[in-house]
Amino acid sequence: MHPYSQDLKQQIRTVRDWPKTGVNFRDITPLLQNPSQFRKLIDLLVHRYQSMHLDAVAAVDARGFIIGAPLAYALGVSFVPVRKSGKLPFSTVKSAYNLEYGQAEVELHTDAFAAGAKVLLIDDLLATGGTLLAGIELIQALGAQVVEAAVLVELSELGGREKLAAAKVPVFGVCAFNESE
Template identity: 60%
Template sequence: MSIYGDYIKSVIRTVPDWPQPGVNFRDITPVLQNSAAFRKLIDSFVHRYQELNLDAIAAIDARGFIIGAPVAYELGCSFVPVRKKGKLPFKTISETYTLEYGASTVELHSDAFREGDRILVMDDLIATGGTMLAAASLIQRSGGQVVETATIIDLPELGGAQKIRDAGHGVFAVCTFTENE
């Protein structure tokens, strides 16, 4: 957790029973609407990664873009979007992963990274870890080295962060939410 983790967590809105009954949706839009909170959020990532000489931020479609682009800008590294299938115009590589009820595919441009590039993977939230692991696999297949995965929110009871660690990747979350919070 970051030095601003408790503050960021206090600004995130919980929406019960959305998008379906029994789900507590963690809404980050209040953080985005509050310039001080958004600055602290971005600073949480920048302070953690400023000495790591990253080559790129690979951010996952779509909410990962919200944090990935400003962090890349502040760190002076490139920004690479990891998109849902069919959204990129050039030659891509893809990775399909399973969801609770089906599968999904993410892609990135085949020329996004050079061999040995140091990459931080970012998204807004880790739940089951499937999307983050798919993105990490794409990066490794394209020659990049995943330095760490980073997110605003970890939902530890869903086990995603542990799956990511078990796959050999570090995990950083600004804050965590348990099911009952």
């Protein structure tokens, strides 16, 4: 665990029973509203990835964009949005997935990556792994390689890390929560 992890974790608010009963929503907006903590998060990720020679940072709609865009800028690589279905205007590839509390679909432009591109996939949270697995599927379908998936919040009890490991994609989680927190 990184020395910043506990400081960052303390900035994340838990909203119980949202968006439905039994779900503990991990709200990152307090962290984003704290300039020094948000800087710590981006700096932590920049230091982790600056020597990996990435070609792109792909980030999942919408909170992943908040982390992924400044990280791509700092690393000097392209930023690619993995959007919710129906949001991209050009030719796309799509992948459906299950959420902890529903279903959804994400898409990428077909020209998002060059063949063989090394891509870091970012999202705010890893729960069951469905969103990130859908993103991985799309990135690989375009001939690029996901070198790692990075998340701010990992809900370790929900098994997402194991599903990504089965897909041969390592995971970097900044903060881990269990259901009782």
